[in-house]
Amino acid sequence: MHLIVQATIGGILIGGVYALLASGQAMIFGVTRTVNFAQAIFAILSAYLSYTLFSDFGVDPFLSVLVLVPTMFAFGSAIYIVFLRRLTRSGAELALLVLYAMAIGIQGTLDYFYKTNTRVISPGYTNHSWTVGGYQISEVRLFAFLLAVVVLGSLHAIRQHTKLGRALRATAQNPTAAQLLGVNVERVSAIAMGLGVATAGAAGAVFGMVVPFNGNSQYDLLSKLLSISVLGGMASMPGTIVAAVILGVVESVVAAKISPDWSAFSFLVVLFAVLTVRPQGLFGRRLRGAL
Amino acid sequence: MTWLGRESRTRPGGALQAFAFLGALAVLPVVMGRHWQVNLLVFTLMYAGLASAWNLVGGYAGYAALGHGAFFGIGAYAMAIGTTHLGVGTGYRPFLLVLPIAVGTALAVVPIARLLLRTRAATFAVLSITVMFMVQTFAYNIRSLTHGSQGIAVPVPPFPFTTFERPFYYAMAILLALTVAVCWAVRSSQLGLALNAVRDDEDRARGLGVQTELVKLIAFSLSAGLTAAFGAVWAYYISYVFPGFAIDPLLSLGAILMAFLGGRHTLWGPVVGAALIVPAQQYFAYRYGASHLYLIAYAALFLIVIYLLPDGILPSTTQRLNRLRTRSRARTTPDLLPMEALNPRGESE
Numbered sequence: 001m002h003l004i005v006q007a008t009i010g011g012i013l014i015g016g017v018y019a020l021l022a023s024g025q026a027m028i029f030g031v032t033r034t035v036n037f038a039q040a041i042f043a044i045l046s047a048y049l050s051y052t053l054f055s056d057f058g059v060d061p062f063l064s065v066l067v068l069v070p071t072m073f074a075f076g077s078a079i080y081i082v083f084l085r086r087l088t089r090s091g092a093e094l095a096l097l098v099l100y101a102m103a104i105g106i107q108g109t110l111d112y113f114y115k116t117n118t119r120v121i122s123p124g125y126t127n128h129s130w131t132v133g134g135y136q137i138s139e140v141r142l143f144a145f146l147l148a149v150v151v152l153g154s155l156h157a158i159r160q161h162t163k164l165g166r167a168l169r170a171t172a173q174n175p176t177a178a179q180l181l182g183v184n185v186e187r188v189s190a191i192a193m194g195l196g197v198a199t200a201g202a203a204g205a206v207f208g209m210v211v212p213f214n215g216n217s218q219y220d221l222l223s224k225l226l227s228i229s230v231l232g233g234m235a236s237m238p239g240t241i242v243a244a245v246i247l248g249v250v251e252s253v254v255a256a257k258i259s260p261d262w263s264a265f266s267f268l269v270v271l272f273a274v275l276t277v278r279p280q281g282l283f284g285r286r287l288r289g290a291l
Numbered sequence: 292m293t294w295l296g297r298e299s300r301t302r303p304g305g306a307l308q309a310f311a312f313l314g315a316l317a318v319l320p321v322v323m324g325r326h327w328q329v330n331l332l333v334f335t336l337m338y339a340g341l342a343s344a345w346n347l348v349g350g351y352a353g354y355a356a357l358g359h360g361a362f363f364g365i366g367a368y369a370m371a372i373g374t375t376h377l378g379v380g381t382g383y384r385p386f387l388l389v390l391p392i393a394v395g396t397a398l399a400v401v402p403i404a405r406l407l408l409r410t411r412a413a414t415f416a417v418l419s420i421t422v423m424f425m426v427q428t429f430a431y432n433i434r435s436l437t438h439g440s441q442g443i444a445v446p447v448p449p450f451p452f453t454t455f456e457r458p459f460y461y462a463m464a465i466l467l468a469l470t471v472a473v474c475w476a477v478r479s480s481q482l483g484l485a486l487n488a489v490r491d492d493e494d495r496a497r498g499l500g501v502q503t504e505l506v507k508l509i510a511f512s513l514s515a516g517l518t519a520a521f522g523a524v525w526a527y528y529i530s531y532v533f534p535g536f537a538i539d540p541l542l543s544l545g546a547i548l549m550a551f552l553g554g555r556h557t558l559w560g561p562v563v564g565a566a567l568i569v570p571a572q573q574y575f576a577y578r579y580g581a582s583h584l585y586l587i588a589y590a591a592l593f594l595i596v597i598y599l600l601p602d603g604i605l606p607s608t609t610q611r612l613n614r615l616r617t618r619s620r621a622r623t624t625p626d627l628l629p630m631e632a633l634n635p636r637g638e639s640e
Contacts, residue, residue, distance in 0.1 A: 035413045083594070093355040096416055097551075098597055100357070100544065105590025111583035215583075219540060223424040226417045234414060265428045268421060272406065275418070279409040 007256035015248025016148035024199030030235035031192035040222035046204025076197025233284025342561030344517035350555035353490030358423035364538030366522025397516025430534035442533030554603025
């Protein structure tokens with residue numbers, strides 16, 4: 001029992017980081033109807049940048065988030081403007097393949113500059129932890145979780161309480177109607193892509209402290225992200241967050257009780273079990289033509 | 292022009308095309324007999340077949356399947372396990388396993404395909420790749436059967452050194468011919484029309500009485516079975532399977548790239564695409580190793596194809612030819628309106 005509770009705590013904390021990554025993905029999907037197959041490599045890219053900032057300039061990974069978030073925002077928006085703008089209306093599948101190809105290209109570039117050995121960002125406090133009521137709480141994971149909560153909170157505030165947020169929600173609901181009402185859909189989509197990639201920037205920086213990574217770990221992360229998206233219901237932010245925490249907990253409990261080899265797989269089993277009952281995911285809505 | 296229309300069923304050149312293709316397949320390894328050349332041909336035919344098989348689902352039905360690497364891997368592992376654990380023997384005998392593997396995979400994927408095909412578009416794409424990751428996890432972790440990350444060494448066949456690649460070449464050639472024949476049969480049957488309807492508007496097709504679930508399932512199952520057959524021959528040829536190689540995301544992506552380059556929805560497009568890309572791919576791998584620069588070149592090629600040739604080579608050229616033809620016809624019969632005035636971009640839908 002102690003082991004399960006311990007694993008659950010760890011799972012919830014890491015689930016926060018997954019939630020951060022996946023909600024960016026959900027935002028991009030909601031507004032542009034494109035699955036961002038490059039979200040995982042964006043996080044790895046950010047992890048590498050954070051690694052460089054830490055090892056060469058001594059910048060704390062949590063501080064580097066302040067630099068990485070705007071950088072990745074600009075990067076994401078640029079990708080939308082240069083590559084995706086002309087595709088999303090003609091075919092969401094093409095956009096998906098473009099992002100997939102881009103993920104492979106970025107992986108190649110990262111492998112070129114950083115080589116392929118796995119790295120981990122380890123500032124002095126990586127192995128610190130607190131003991132609360134007999135359970136260990138890792139300092140890094142707790143801070144990562146808090147960072148995720150802060151970023152998700154600000155994202156929620158932007159969506160619900162600003163003019164931009166209203167434009168984002170309107171575009172997600174119906175791009176044509178939003179355009180007719182004076183929303184600049186192209187610009188809103190570029191911003192949504194930027195915000196989505198920026199969450200990968202924030203998540204990547206702390207991810208690099210929790211899990212050793214290299215360019216090839218994008219597949220592992222991607223498979224988790226994609227399963228979270230489907231389980232949560234693609235465009236649903238609350239669904240994504242719930243699914244991410246479920247993934248974190250299932251993965252960590254299975255790793256502790258059975259074997260780490262099967263932890264990723266166990267979540268896929270949960271996913272397929274849910275899909276037999278609800279093909280649209282936990283919180284997704286049925287859309288004509290989309291599902 | 293139209294997806295099915297003039298090209299395959301009514302054109303008398305169909306039989307001619309088939310004979311020319313089979314003739315070329317039979318003669319090629321004699322003309323290009325060096326080891327590296329035949330090796331290149333083996334991979335070209337394999338990818339031509341994989342891209343054609345993918346086209347059944349990704350092109351004809353319009354379902355962006357990204358996880359065909361899973362079925363390739365299943366075929367490869369079935370061959371490896373068959374030759375090592377079951378003791379089928381060596382030489383030509385393992386080739387006898389190919390057909391049962393293909394049929395077995397085609398049947399085995401039905402339950403999972405039924406589940407996958409309940410979703411559409413992006414969700415389908417995501418789930419299909421998830422299946423690939425699942426199969427990879429199995430390959431890594433069921434160690435008693437797959438030896439995990441050690442991989443399985445398949446016994447090397449005792450073929451004479453000078454013509455070592457030949458049997459594999461002909462195995463691939465037969466499989467490719469079979470795959471193209473299956474595609475052709477699908478296109479010229481009711482099934483092809485139904486798949487076409489699914490691609491255009493699935494809800495309407497179902498409303499009009501097309502058995503959408505069934506036709507999608509048949510296309511998916513055929514596609515998976517054929518993909519597994521190529522995987523089986525590949526495993527015997529390479530004589531080593533390992534989870535990272537046999538179930539490779541790049542393999543599915545490569546096949547998709549070739550189908551796009553040649554022309555999705557066409558019969559010969561994937562073959563043309565493979566004939567262009569595989570030599571370039573092997574050259575890159577030989578020159579730079581299967582490493583970072585190779586990945587970058589791959590991504591760049593993909594982007595070039597999608598942005599410069601979104602319809603693929605074959606549809607673009609047929610469109611141009613058709614336009615030339617209509618133009619000359621309009622010149623000889625001036626009382627008819629030129630087709631282009633009615634349909635300026637030559638679109639068929």
